[in-house]
Every structure is written in C-alpha cells, then in structure tokens.
Amino acid sequence: MGEAPAFFAHDLKEGFLNGFGLKSKGCETATVICNKTYLVDGGCDGLLLSFQVQIFDHFKGTPIKPVVLGTIPNSCKGHSAIALNEDCILFIKGGSPLDDAFWFLEVDTPYVQEQRKSLGCEVVAWSKGVRGTVEKPIVVSGPSGVGKGTLISMLMKEFPSLFGFSVSHTTRSPRNMEKDGLHYHFTERSVMEKDIKEGKFLEFASVHGNLYGTSVEAVEVVADAGKRCILDIDVQGARSVRASSLDAIFIFICPPSMAELEKRLRARGTETEEQILKRLRNAEAEIKEGESSGIFDHFLFNDNLEECYLSLKKLLGIDGSVNTCTESISEDLDLPPIVHSVSRIDNKIIISYRTSDLNNESQKMIVLDLSSIKGGAPGRTRGLEAYAIDSVTNGSTMINQIS
Ligand SMILES: Nc1nc2c(ncn2[C@@H]2O[C@H](COP(=O)(O)OP(=O)(O)O)[C@@H](O)[C@H]2O)c(=O)[nH]1
Ligand SMILES: Nc1ncnc2c1ncn2[C@@H]1O[C@H](COP(=O)(O)OP(=O)(O)O)[C@@H](O)[C@H]1O
Secondary structure, three states: OOOOOOOOHHHOOOOOOOOOOOOOOOOOEEEEEOOEEEEEOOOEEOOEEOOOEEEEEOOOOEEEOOEEEOOOOOOEOOEEEEEEOOOEEEEEEOOOOHHHOEEEEEOOOHHHHHHHHHHOOOEEEEEEEEEOOOOOOEEEEOOOOOOHHHHHHHHHHHOOOOEEEOOEEEOOOOOOOOOEOOOEEEOOHHHHHHHHHOOOEEEEEEEOOEEEEEEHHHHHHHHHOOOEEEEEOOHHHHHHHHHOOOOOEEEEEEOOOHHHHHHHHHHHOOOOHHHHHHHHHHHHHHHHHHHHOOOOOEEEEOOOHHHHHHHHHHHOOOOOOOOOOOOOOOOOOOOOOOOOEEEEEOOEEEEEEEEEOOOOEEEEEEEEEOOOOEEOOOOOEEEEEEEEEEEEEOOOOOOOOOO
16 A cells, blocks of 8 residues: 555544644645645635645744645645655545546656746646546747748648647737737736746747747646647747656758748748848758757658648658547546545555445445656646446445555
8 A cells, every 4th residue: 555645625624733833724635745744725715625735844844835836726625635756746626527636736846846946935836637648749840931830720720629739928919810819828028027937937938039938828728628739839949848847749840941931931921021031040040950959859841831741740640540649538437526535556546435325335446547647747747547446335334445
C-alpha cells in the first residue's frame, strides 16, 4: 500500500486542530511532503470548498501564501488528496464529473522550481488531469508569410474534432479579417507585461516589434476540449516551449526561396511596406536559427501547398493510414462521490466508496492509472486511465481500503 492519504475535506465539518497556528474552518486537506504541509481550501464558503492553498514550512514555522499558477479547480463539496512522488499532490473532487474530478497540484516539479526561481517566492501550479490518449501538442514555426497560418487552417478545417488552436496574445493591431479571441487575444502591452510577471504565460517573445505570447490558459482550453493543441509561434517562443515541461513536437516550415517569401507577403496585402521589409529582414535570421538551433524535430518545405499539407498530415499520422488521435474515452464510470477514500499502489490510485440499494450494499472502486501520464503544469496532465471495479456484499460491514 502506498502513502497514507491526506485528510478528507468532507470529514472535517467540525474543524480540526491543524497545529500550524492556522485558523481551520474544517474543510481542508493537509498533505505533508518533505518539510512542508500543504493545506488546501481553507475558505469554506457555505458548503463549497474553494481550493485555496497555504503552505506550512515545518522549519520556518510560519504559514506561507504561495503564488498559484494555472487554472484553479472550481469549488466542490468535498475533496481528498494524496501525495505523489514528493513533487505533486493529486486531488479528487467528490461529486464532480469525471472530466473535472482529477487535479494535480505541482509543488516541486521542474516547472515549479523554475517559476520559484524567476518569481523569487513560493510557487505552486495546478494542472487538470485529462483522461485518454490525446497526442502531444504541435509547435509550428517559420518566417512570416511562409504559410503557417494557411497550413494550420487547412488542418483545423479537415479535422475540427482532432485539433484546437492555441490562441496567442499579441500587442499588434488586428488585421481586417482577424477576430479578437479567435485569431489572437489583442491586448495592451501593459496588461500583457503584468500577466507575464504573474506567471500566466507559457512563453512570450518580442517579434517584429510587438509582444506575442502563449498563455497557460490558451493551451489548457484546447486540452480540456480533448483536442491536440497547435501553437503557431516564432523560434524564440519555440525555444522556450522546448525548455518547458510541455512535451510537444516541433515543426519548422521553410520557404522555397526568399523571393517567393516576399511575393507571398506582398500578395497577402496585410502589412505596410515598412512592416514587409522588417519581416523579410527577420526571416533570414529566423530561418538560420530554425535550421541550426536543434529545436525542431521536422522541417517541411512549403513550395507546393497541397504537397506540403500532405507531408504535414503524414508526419502527424493522419494521412489516412493511421489515426492517432481518436481513441474515445468511455464514460461508463460512476462519478467519485463526495464520501470516498483514496490509496495508492505503485502507479495506481484506488478511490473506494460505498453504494447501497434496498438489498445490497456494495463497495465500488475507481482505479486511476497514472503510468501513462504526460505533460503537467503549465497545461494539463494528459493520459489518465480510469476504470471501475465493483464488489457486492450483503450486510453492512465493509473494510475501508485505507486507514
Ligand atoms: N513567441 C510567440 N510567437 C508568436 C505567438 N503568436 C504568434 N507568434 C509569431 O509571431 C510572428 C508574427 O505573427 P503575425 O503577426 O500573426 O504575422 P505572420 O507570421 O506574418 O502571420 C509569427 O512568427 C508567429 O509565429 C506567440 O504566442 N508566441
Ligand atoms: N505553398 C504556397 N504557395 C503559394 N502561396 C502560399 C502558399 N502557402 C501559403 N501561401 C499564401 O502565402 C500567404 C502567407 O501565408 P500565411 O499562411 O498567412 O503565412 P504565415 O502564417 O506563415 O505568415 C497567404 O496569402 C497564403 O495564401
């Protein structure tokens, strides 16, 4: 049997002596990892628990309010918590739909360590557990005018249920046909700089004189829809994503020649002469860096559009031979109820609970297999597998799986 579970929030209605000098409202889970205790919730607002995080450092003896990155889980009526691998805590939200039931609070993963260093304070990061085998995100880079947007649009049009676009933030002005929230989140520089400082961006870069960036939320929204995320970002951004924990594949699109690139940029008619010249100047450096940096896994030449699109589909395994993204998730599992217990055996988390009808009381279990999880904050933890085990007993004596 693995680690002992944390307290169950629903069992603590009367409050408990947490011993940390923190005022308990009786709704927390308290999980100990190394020399720290992580208290989650604390704000029992009516009956809903709000997933606030406080850390108690056993050496310093003081409570700390960390900077919390990632989307915070929505309130629920009860949750349990269990420590994983000394760097992460798994939360199970009772009574929540399965696509919102499993959340990871990263407390010392490489991403959290890096954010702690750059923000200079205690940091934790939420990452929702997404079931099923959604494939790695795809990063597409290449010089302005090479055809990135065109190829991505073709992919999204042909496979709307497989791919989702990561909508970036930018300080540049919208072009005629561009819609806020669809092509970009058009934003003020000061707002974007503030959000960057607060750790809301997975990556950002100054490109052609404007600020561009991928928010953590932009990537999370796509993963939540069960789709494979596509990021259209420049080489600097690709470098940052490569260094992050977002496990992606990196594709660089090359033009057949600089003359053809210029022709496409001019034919698109979306930039002023000055902007076109700036983009062409930057293109040479971008191509050089793209080719020599070792960031990219694949290079595609966009000479003939149809041929390039076919090559893209081939390398993504969606050219008709194999479909890598369509494993459906069975939804035949019961939701974990508010009252449940949780334990761990190796990579399996066992969520046990009782149900009863007129004649029978049965113990049920949901097994959560963590052995194929990928990703994590920033973004989502993908690849959770869950299945149910039922056992029916008569009478009321049940063994609780954990003590
Ligand atoms: N680092 C980074 N680059 C981005 C992001 N969004 C767009 N870009 C890049 O910014 C550059 C300019 O994009 P845009 O203004 O739409 O012009 P276009 O490339 O000519 O279509 C392109 O290289 C994009 O790949 C982002 O979120 N982060
Ligand atoms: N293979 C191609 N041959 C000719 N024109 C192309 C090709 N690919 C894209 N284009 C055109 O080039 C222009 C720039 O493409 P776009 O997708 O906007 O580039 P990017 O997103 O890389 O800046 C668009 O007008 C597009 O229709």
